[in-house]
Amino acid sequence: MRPIVYVGLCIPAVIIVAASFTAGEALRFPPEGFSLRWYRAALSSAPFMGSLWTSVRLACLATIGALSLGLCAAMALDRYRFRGREVIRNLTLSPLVVPMVVLGIALLQFLASMKLNQTFVGLLAGHVLITVPYVVRTLTASLVLFDRSIEQAAANLRAPPWRVLRLVTLPILFPAIISATVFAFVTSFGNVTLSIFLGTSQATTLPVQIFTYVEQNYDPVLAAVSAVVIMVTLAMILVIEKVVGVEKVA
Amino acid sequence: MNARALTESSNVVSEVTKGPAPQGQAVVTVQQLTKMYDTFTAVDSLSLEVGQGELLCLLGPSGCGKTTTLSMIAGFVQPTRGAIHIAGADVTRLPPYKRDTGMVFQSYALFPHMTVAANVAFGLENVGVAKVQRKRRVGEMLDLVELGHLANRFPRELSGGQQQRVALARALALRPAVLLLDEPFSNLDAQLRVRLREEMRRLIDAVDITTLFVTHDQDEALVLSDRIVVMNKGRIEQIGTPQEIYEEPASRFVAEFIGSCSLLEGTVRDGEFRTQRGISVPVAAAANIERALLVLRPEQVRLSGPTGARAFDARVENSSYYGGMTRVRLNAGGESLLMEAHFAGADVPKPGDDIRVQISPVGVRLIPAP
Numbered sequence: 001m002r003p004i005v006y007v008g009l010c011i012p013a014v015i016i017v018a019a020s021f022t023a024g025e026a027l028r029f030p031p032e033g034f035s036l037r038w039y040r041a042a043l044s045s046a047p048f049m050g051s052l053w054t055s056v057r058l059a060c061l062a063t064i065g066a067l068s069l070g071l072c073a074a075m076a077l078d079r080y081r082f083r084g085r086e087v088i089r090n091l092t093l094s095p096l097v098v099p100m101v102v103l104g105i106a107l108l109q110f111l112a113s114m115k116l117n118q119t120f121v122g123l124l125a126g127h128v129l130i131t132v133p134y135v136v137r138t139l140t141a142s143l144v145l146f147d148r149s150i151e152q153a154a155a156n157l158r159a160p161p162w163r164v165l166r167l168v169t170l171p172i173l174f175p176a177i178i179s180a181t182v183f184a185f186v187t188s189f190g191n192v193t194l195s196i197f198l199g200t201s202q203a204t205t206l207p208v209q210i211f212t213y214v215e216q217n218y219d220p221v222l223a224a225v226s227a228v229v230i231m232v233t234l235a236m237i238l239v240i241e242k243v244v245g246v247e248k249v250a
Numbered sequence: 251m252n253a254r255a256l257t258e259s260s261n262v263v264s265e266v267t268k269g270p271a272p273q274g275q276a277v278v279t280v281q282q283l284t285k286m287y288d289t290f291t292a293v294d295s296l297s298l299e300v301g302q303g304e305l306l307c308l309l310g311p312s313g314c315g316k317t318t319t320l321s322m323i324a325g326f327v328q329p330t331r332g333a334i335h336i337a338g339a340d341v342t343r344l345p346p347y348k349r350d351t352g353m354v355f356q357s358y359a360l361f362p363h364m365t366v367a368a369n370v371a372f373g374l375e376n377v378g379v380a381k382v383q384r385k386r387r388v389g390e391m392l393d394l395v396e397l398g399h400l401a402n403r404f405p406r407e408l409s410g411g412q413q414q415r416v417a418l419a420r421a422l423a424l425r426p427a428v429l430l431l432d433e434p435f436s437n438l439d440a441q442l443r444v445r446l447r448e449e450m451r452r453l454i455d456a457v458d459i460t461t462l463f464v465t466h467d468q469d470e471a472l473v474l475s476d477r478i479v480v481m482n483k484g485r486i487e488q489i490g491t492p493q494e495i496y497e498e499p500a501s502r503f504v505a506e507f508i509g510s511c512s513l514l515e516g517t518v519r520d521g522e523f524r525t526q527r528g529i530s531v532p533v534a535a536a537a538n539i540e541r542a543l544l545v546l547r548p549e550q551v552r553l554s555g556p557t558g559a560r561a562f563d564a565r566v567e568n569s570s571y572y573g574g575m576t577r578v579r580l581n582a583g584g585e586s587l588l589m590e591a592h593f594a595g596a597d598v599p600k601p602g603d604d605i606r607v608q609i610s611p612v613g614v615r616l617i618p619a620p
Contacts (some may be wrong), residue, residue: 156374
């Protein structure tokens with residue numbers, strides 16, 4: 001059963017990567033001949049490369065924002081008993097529940113009222129909002145398993161609270177933080193719906209660029225761009241594998 | 251109970267509860283310490299002193315407040331009322347990292363991302379010990395616990411016993427005023443536990459450190475402690491040396507919690523304890539009491555010849571053979587008695603046998619009936 005699932009998951013990626021090497025004019029599988037012409041076209045296309053850069057920048061900043069907010073939220077929710085704790089826990093997870101289109105329209109209205117619509121800041125705020133739930137969820141899961149007596153031991157060995165956090169708590173949470181980073185980055189990097197509502201003409205994300213391009217054209221440059229995205233993602237996973245080991249993160 | 255007996259017996263109890271004074275100067279002083287969670291009182295007006303170089307044990311069933319007491323002394327739990335002094339300083343409101351204690355946790359709580367050497371060095375780094383001295387001190391501590399060869403291993407690569415020794419070395423590296431041990435043997439198997447507690451006592455004696463030790467295991471407490479504090483429901487039942495706790499329990503709780511015993515209810519008149527069913531034991535010094543409990547340790551019930559003084563018949567309900575001795579539960583006309591003795595091969599009593607026993611009056615103890 002497992003091999004079938006894995007093959008099923010891989011087939012679309014394999015097809016798109018194979019199609020990207022076509023020498024022909026049309027996007028089809030199996031490819032006609034072999035060439036790198038569509039990669040040359042993709043890499044020299046200002047709209048695609050510009051939007052790729054926007055997406056990477058946006059995903060990095062959104063991930064940093066979501067990690068900072070999510071780590072604080074997860075810590076507070078795990079360690080303190082306060083009034084409204086359950087409400088706040090559910091609020092941090094709610095962006096997963098609200099349909100993305102509804103969220104997009106609502107945020108557009110809200111940002112417009114603050115004169116932040118059609119700005120990079122507004123787009124970034126939206127992406128932080130949709131990535132925070134992944135961070136909170138991942139970190140909460142590992143905080144539940146965290147042995148608090150390890151922090152007590154550090155305090156007992158004369159470490160003030162900030163040293164305990166820096167030298168003990170965060171290093172032990174490191175695999176979970178990496179895992180949360182991957183989820184947040186991938187979620188932001190792949191998002192279409194929210195970016196359509198909040199994007200600006202100067203800052204179009206790659207998924208939105210692909211989406212609008214496909215309305216007018218259907219040529220193999222799309223396959224080449226997609227292949228680049230797949231390779232970037234794979235490269236990221238390989239780096240993590242080297243640094244911490246994927247089995248610790250998953 | 252007549253008035254004279256009441257005052258006498260309660261005098262005896264209060265004297266024993268106080269126990270002997272700690273040797274030397276007190277390193278830890280706890281006064282009227284109380285911890286309440288909403289309406290539940292976990293620790294109730296607890297006062298005790300741990301003397302210089304003394305090994306004091308808090309012993310009691312789970313939920314008796316012993317770990318809460320230790321946590322308050324270490325500073326992890328804030329007391330509702332009361333005061334804690336360590337080495338003369340009032341630390342009641344100080345955070346844990348400003349208290350001069352070294353703790354070994356039940357789970358050992360080693361830092362999983364640091365090597366053994368880094369674990370031991372952690373405290374020294376926090377107080378700013380220079381690198382050269384730090385290295386030397388870590389070496390000393392690892393030699394003390396005989397783990398020098400494992401300095402570069404990670405905790406997950408060590409056995410339970412080795413982890414415990416790292417935790418001890420880590421706690422002792424800063425030369426704290428008091429060592430706190432929270433159930434340090436509960437994660438080990440029975441054989442290792444016995445060996446490691448001897449080892450622990452040897453190490454503690456070697457560094458001559460004041461120690462406060464929490465356990466629910468009476469054997470551990472009896473073997474390791476200079477003095478034992480028996481706790482129940484957040485209160486102190488009795489403080490005393492292991493001998494005093496075992497031989498002169500102050501209450502029914504202490505008698506039943508430490509070792510095994512049989513309790514007989516009866517009256518004391520003219521130096522003679524007598525149960526309703528006619529078992530009698532001389533208790534020369536005791537005053538007359540209407541209702542008293544006689545604490546009988548299993549070794550005080552003995553086989554008797556047919557003509558032994560005050561001997562009586564008892565039926566064997568069950569017997570367990572432990573090699574060196576056999577533990578026998580007896581029924582003597584409705585009274586349940588526990589007996590431990592050595593029986594030669596074929597003489598081991600079987601359920602249903604009738605045997606004749608007597609009670610050795612030396613060391614029997616009377617406590618007030620509840």
